[in-house]
Amino acid sequence: MLQIRSKLLYNQRVQGGFFRLVARAAGMIREAAPGKFVDIRIDDGYGPLLRRPFSIHRVREQNIEVIYEVLGKGTEVLSRKKPGEYLDIIGPLGNGYSILDVRYSILIAGGMGVAPLIFLTEKLAERKTQNAKRKIIVLIGAKTKNEILCAKEFTRLGCDVKISTDDGSRGFKGKVTDLLKKILPFVICHKRLAIYACGPRPMLKEVSRVSTTYKIPAQISLEEHLACGIGACLGCVVNTKEGFKRVCKEGPVFNAEEIIWPDC
Amino acid sequence: MRSLKMQPKLSVNIGKLKLKNPVMVASGTFGYAEEFQDFMNLKELGAIVTKTITLKPKIGNAPGRTCETPQGMLNSIGLENPGLEVFIQEKLPRLNKIGTPIIVSISALDDPGEFVILSRRLDKIKGVAAIELNISCPNLTHNSKLISQDPKATYNLVKAVRRATKKTLIAKLSPNVTDITEIAIAAESAGIDAVSLINTLNAMSIDIDTRKSRIATVTAGLSGPAIRPVALRMVWDVYQKIKIPIIGMGGIIDVSSALEFFIAGATAVAVGTANFINPKISHEIIMGIKKYLQKSNINSINKLTGSLKCNQ
Incomplete structure (x- = not known):
């Protein structure tokens, strides 16, 4: 698990209140697995105070992607971040899905x-x-x-x-x-x-x-x-x-x- | 070429314990430190205060245990811990490998006599640098009084534990009192070496859609920047009434908020909720204190303690 200063590459509305975010996270790619999550510090000014967790939606090359719904203050502030800004991200965290060999x-x-x-x-x-x-x-x-x-x-x-x-x-x-x-x-x-x-x-x-x-x-x-x-x-x-x-x-x-x- | 910068003295004494710097991490916010080793060199910390240990294992309170509030958070964990013996066998050896003083936080459930049993056992262990008496957890008994809400009970408890150990003893006090100085004075006169100010404030938060509390135990403890002004005032009040060191805590989130506590009268500080937001914040605070002292031409952190200027 790492704490990185990650460059935001993309943060746009998908539909309705749903957004897709892409951030540079080179060091995290190797440990990323389905079901694991990243914990994002939304704002340096402590509004909101705590980090917000998002499951990893996809990894592409050196980037991780998450999708989120704007539901409260945290996601609302996140949705206003622009590409080029930096996010403090911790991850990958937790235990993901074990892939079973089934039909x-x-x-x-x-x-x-x-x-x-x-x-x-x-x-x-x-x-x-x-x-x-x-x-x-x-x-x-x-x-x-x-x-x-x-x-x-x-x-x-x-x-x-x-x-x-x-x-x-x-x-x-x-x-x-x-x-x-x-x-x-x-x-x-x-x-x-x-x-x-x-x-x-x-x-x-x-x-x-x-x-x-x-x-x-x-x-x-x-x-x-x-x-x-x-x-x-x-x-x-x-x-x-x-x-x-x-x-x-x-x-x-x-x-x-x-x-x-x-x-x- | 620039001249060599003055190297301010950061070490402080808490009872018999000498800390290389005055920044520790607060009980309950740092687990048993293992979760934080990926983020910073833990050896840099002045001390680590463990999650509170009880004599027997404790499963803790039902979930939901936490929620965010404006500039703060509520918690009602209920002292979940593996108990004294598992702590000594499994957690302490790993903590001792870090190479920084380990302060063990202890509490008792129903019988205050357990504080004495715990202290007597920990007294014999070399890897225990000091003992912090958590007599102020707000999430255990909702109807009965806490020890730290009664000067006499505080005095009696400290007196009894004092007889059980020669190690440095710290009492962590509750802000949920009319006059915290009475409690601090009682602890001092019973022979405590230092006081930690403050534990969390009794608080609650309600979801209006369900009309339920956001916390399963209904009420919980408030921490984070929201409580900092209260904590600071209590440090200042107590500083004027006692001679022993104060460990200041409550909403310390960056260098300047840590420095406020020293100026109000703290000898050392503990970082709590901020560990959740930035797991390497203690490192940044230690560096920042050093810079501040250099910039202000103060050669020792001790000179900052209680340096509040009162004539406006």
């Missing part, structure tokens, strides 16, 4: 959850070229069609992409986890399946329940407020079968079966 990889993204799954898909696609029988199914869920991100990129990477929206404005009407339950009967006959998910907690909780029921190995990426991001403050713990674990250090990616979900 069917099912990726489930809720909203911004697409961000690390593009990086994961690129890694999975490298294996796919070695064995054409391998398939990647991507389920993307969002509130409306305006919040669907990266669908074309997944298709370009050779994935079978299915979409759900809460309001039915695009694809299946309902939750992405309902879409998962709908498609599972068609692929469950293939024993070698794996689920990779990233999205809001209620979605991940349901993914965990379904994957446990069907005995499919599932890895989920959790989000939590981070203070230090490097494992020191113990502020971001999640309850697991082995006690509290740090989302920033042992996570953000966990095996779904190890999480003990609060009733919510």
Whole structure:
């Protein structure tokens, strides 16, 4: 893990409130892996005070890319940064996804959850070229069609992409986890399946329940407020079968079966 | 050619402990230091204060444990730690390899007698440079009083621990009191070597959509620049009433905020929340203090302590 002064190369709106950011991060490329994150200091003037974590969306040559949604003060300030400015970035941090050698990889993204799954898909696609029988199914869920991100990129990477929206404005009407339950009967006959998910907690909780029921190995990426991001403050713990674990250090990616979900 | 710059004396004494410079890291904000080794040479630190240790392991409070607030943050970790013996076996040997004094922060859950047991055990360990009594954690007991909220309880506790160890003893005091000087005086008269000012302020933050507290334990401790003016005033008040050294902390985030604490009366300072924002900030503060002393032609950091000019 490194702390670098990174030159901002690109920071533009993708659609709606979503932005894509590209920053020079030569030293971080080798350790970057799908599911790991970077912790960005948004402002030298301490507004906001703490760093903001973003999962690594992609790496290209010496650059890392993240996508983010402007939701609060931190991301609002970040969205106004111009190419040529410098950002203080720490990373890569945390534990990412372990790539399993399976026939069917099912990726489930809720909203911004697409961000690390593009990086994961690129890694999975490298294996796919070695064995054409391998398939990647991507389920993307969002509130409306305006919040669907990266669908074309997944298709370009050779994935079978299915979409759900809460309001039915695009694809299946309902939750992405309902879409998962709908498609599972068609692929469950293939024993070698794996689920990779990233999205809001209620979605991940349901993914965990379904994957446990069907005995499919599932890895989920959790989000939590981070203070230090490097494992020191113990502020971001999640309850697991082995006690509290740090989302920033042992996570953000966990095996779904190890999480003990609060009733919510 | 420029003449050689004056090398100001940065070393300070806290009880029997001599620190090469007056900048330490505050308990709970630096883990057991291992998380920070990638970012700075830890040997540069004046001292490292560990995350608080209790006699038995403690799992800590339920999540959510932290949230950001204007110019600050709330935390309610609840002293999660592996317990005294695991600390001694696993954490301390690694800390001692750094080569800078290790100050062990300790606390007790229900029975204050545990402070005595912990101190007696740590007294025998060479790698423990000093003991800090955390009698001010706001996230343990929400209804009962903290030791550091009562001068008599503070006096009795310090007196009892003093008998258990010859090592340098520091009491970390709570700002959640009417008059912090009473508590500092009680600790001093019971034989404490130094006081750490201040622990976090009792505080809370509410999400109006859910009408829930952002912290699982509802209330939590506030730290960061938001509390600095309060901390500074408390250092100044206590400085005028006691003779023993004060370790100043509360919202130190850069060189100038560290210097404010010395001027108000601190002999040393501790960096806390700022470690989360910039893990090498202590290094920058140590360098900055040296530069400031050179620029101001002050040959020792001790001369800055309590140098506040009061006639406007």
